Amino acid sequence: MDRQVSQLWTKRALYLFLAFMIMFLHLLPLNTQPGRLPFPDLLMALTFAWVLRRPEYVPIPLIAIVMLLADLLLQRPPGLLAALVVLGSAYLRGAAPGMRDAGFFAEWTTAAVAITAVFVLNRIILAILTVQQAALGPMVIQVVLTIAVYPLIVLLSQSGFGVRRASAVDSAAAGLRS
Amino acid sequence: MAKDRSQRDEYTTPLRRLLLGIVVLCLLGIFLVWRIDSPRVERFRAQVVDTVVPSMDWAMVPVTAVVNLVRDFQSYQRLSEQNQELRSELRLMRAWKEAALQLEQENARLLDLNNVRLDPRLTYITGVVMADSGSPFRQSVLLNVGERDGIMDGWATMDGIGVVGRISGVGPDTARVILMTDASSAIPATIQPSGQTALIAGDNTPSPAVEFLENRELVRPGDRVVTSGDGGVFPGGLLIGQITADPGGRLRVRLSADFERLEFLRVLRFHSAPPIEDSGDIVGPRRPETAIAPAEAGDG
Numbered sequence: 515m516d517r518q519v520s521q522l523w524t525k526r527a528l529y530l531f532l533a534f535m536i537m538f539l540h541l542l543p544l545n546t547q548p549g550r551l552p553f554p555d556l557l558m559a560l561t562f563a564w565v566l567r568r569p570e571y572v573p574i575p576l577i578a579i580v581m582l583l584a585d586l587l588l589q590r591p592p593g594l595l596a597a598l599v600v601l602g603s604a605y606l607r608g609a610a611p612g613m614r615d616a617g618f619f620a621e622w623t624t625a626a627v628a629i630t631a632v633f634v635l636n637r638i639i640l641a642i643l644t645v646q647q648a649a650l651g652p653m654v655i656q657v658v659l660t661i662a663v664y665p666l667i668v669l670l671s672q673s674g675f676g677v678r679r680a681s682a683v684d685s686a687a688a689g690l691r692s
Numbered sequence: 693m694a695k696d697r698s699q700r701d702e703y704t705t706p707l708r709r710l711l712l713g714i715v716v717l718c719l720l721g722i723f724l725v726w727r728i729d730s731p732r733v734e735r736f737r738a739q740v741v742d743t744v745v746p747s748m749d750w751a752m753v754p755v756t757a758v759v760n761l762v763r764d765f766q767s768y769q770r771l772s773e774q775n776q777e778l779r780s781e782l783r784l785m786r787a788w789k790e791a792a793l794q795l796e797q798e799n800a801r802l803l804d805l806n807n808v809r810l811d812p813r814l815t816y817i818t819g820v821v822m823a824d825s826g827s828p829f830r831q832s833v834l835l836n837v838g839e840r841d842g843i844m845d846g847w848a849t850m851d852g853i854g855v856v857g858r859i860s861g862v863g864p865d866t867a868r869v870i871l872m873t874d875a876s877s878a879i880p881a882t883i884q885p886s887g888q889t890a891l892i893a894g895d896n897t898p899s900p901a902v903e904f905l906e907n908r909e910l911v912r913p914g915d916r917v918v919t920s921g922d923g924g925v926f927p928g929g930l931l932i933g934q935i936t937a938d939p940g941g942r943l944r945v946r947l948s949a950d951f952e953r954l955e956f957l958r959v960l961r962f963h964s965a966p967p968i969e970d971s972g973d974i975v976g977p978r979r980p981e982t983a984i985a986p987a988e989a990g991d992g
Contacts, residue, residue, distance in 0.1 A: 537826065538751065540826035541748070541826045542752060542755060542823070543752075543756060543821050543823050543833060543834075544756060544759055544760075545824070545952075546824050546831070546833055546951055546954045547873075547898055547951050547952050548828075548831050548871075548874075548896050551828075552828040552829070574711055574715050575711070575715060578718075582722070586737050587741060587744060587826060588825070588826040588827045588830075589825045589826065589827050589830040589832065590827065591723060591726060592722050592723060593719040593721070593722035593723035594719075594720070597715075597720050597723065600715055600716055600719065604712050643727050645727065646875065647829075648875070649896065652829065652896075653829075656828070
């Protein structure tokens, strides 16, 4: 049981570390010329992939802190995208148990819906509050890229970081623990 | 076991909902405060960036250096080709150098004749680019000089040749430069030789657009664009770039500064810049009271 607890905190720390790595990559001053292809939102894809596999590795406050920090560092309106991602992950958290037997394609579709909803809501709210925002074209490309990169992130999380769905044995152990 | 789990859910689900509600409300609250009172939150953002980014610097510098090394290596592959190019460019430059030297001498003579003193207030601080904006929709870079070095909001920033942008957001050790290519950047400029004034407004493309131009007929591609100094925010006479026309016939500016590689930037100390304290007001007719009050004071 101790091993499980320590593993839980290791995975949470791993999530924090990966989030920092992604922000770090974004901040590297490699290309200051505009007009480059927009980058997929790796942080959102990673968060959703983990929430659908092991919700306990990414608790709500952790997601909120990471996304707020990303908002602040990456020059986005602070708080809005963070709130939407937290809501999206709460929705996926609810959908996760039903997803276990549905196969990967169904999961991908659900994640794609969540990602699209987050971006669309973000745009609508910014438009309502008349915040200046980017052109629609690159934004759509970003959404598509984020959805496209999702399976890769899932593959990497499963084989690289060992974030798999809880098997029957694990969930039995979790049941005993509580 | 199933019963066990459902019991657990009975307690954890409402708690989780409450937590979710509180977290989302907090985040939306931050967003609303940002929307209402942007300068204060932006200052907070500058502070956060100031604490987080310099601590990443030890890793950023080598990674950036390695990637640039690889890129340079790729360009070595067409070395002889480049050598040819450089040779012909050098020949051209020699001719220009002669012309420049002559002009410089003439200029010095004329200045001496007219007893002109150049503005001594325009000194500069050089900073190193630490990070970019991190988002494809915003064009800005972070410099490693800040409040400690006396940097203030609104100061102009140049690379060796042309204007790059202006300071917006200063932390103790870092300052953010909004580049001219950012969609929120607009800089008053004069187009020479016709002397037309215009706004150079960025739109997330490599060459910003020329807006509010009075007479298009007088402007031709190839004309020089310099800052006009209107509004007292920027010093006048800094080189921005050259006019080009895009396929749609719209006038744009090809920037002189090398935006491909921004590494060292000069921040010009310019003291006429008024400090920006609050968010902008609605532009409209002035209220009569404020217009009358000074007049009365003057009479009495």
